[in-house]
Amino acid sequence: MRLEWLEDILAVAETGSFSEAAERRRLTQSAFSRRVQHIEDHVGVALFDRSRKPVQLRPTTAEQRDQIARLARTLRQLTDDLRRGDRTAGNRLVLASQHALTASWAPRFINTIQSENADIFLKMKSANLDECFAFVLSRQADIAVVYRRVGEAHPIAATYIETAIIGRDRLIPVFARAHVARLNARFAHGELPFIAYPPDVFLGEVMDQIVLPAIQGASHMVPTVETELTLAALELAANGIGVAWVPATLARARIDAGDLADLSASLPYCDLDVTAVRLADQATPVEATVWEQLSRMDAPDPAGA
16 A cells, blocks of 8 residues: 555545545546545455545545554655655764763754754764773764763773763762751761762762762761662752762753752862763764864863853
């Protein structure tokens, strides 16, 4: 069944008139009538009750009307996807990024890329750090945008990858501003409730190796919730569940709005590089263009990110 035939059937069903359906389908009434007859000959049954005014679908056709509409939508979408795929195949680039960067940095570097190259089609993959590297190494992604600690190298031999620092962020402690007094009371008794990250993810390693050992004044660290997602940690902190260490770029709007308090003055923080990573071999023209644009991105002051 061809898409145009499905649309012809729906046009008659919606207008109740062969003449109005013909006008909608931009055909003469005689040409439209011949096409409808051809459809019925192909199917082998009459689809319309011509004895009634307005024209109605026969019962068996009416029972399938929703399916006809769904098939028409699916075929239209397939046609659009195939056409778009043909246009974008030569200008397509896959970007992988850590979840926190997808939420906070993706709009910025996508704007940077498409402001100069609007015809580049970007596909985003959001994943954890190890998965981002795996996507690049297996060529499932052209470029990965990931965090690393300032002054440290990525855990992949430099002979295999090329790295560019495209920005700076900071992992900062935040908590619900409305509940800071309650937090201070617990801290005065040596307790600090916090949102933990799994130890096998990047931010979990940063917490365990950098942040938690540097905390002074709390003899009892209380992990209230563990999550891999910084967005979840942010919301948990905003609801007073515990202190969350999240990227400043992710928390800045909530801090400026007064929902969250930045506790960096009393609790440790950790500066992070935002890096672009790709395989160190011959790049496609699109990848080379995007890489050059990312490399020119200005790194903001993490304190005001």
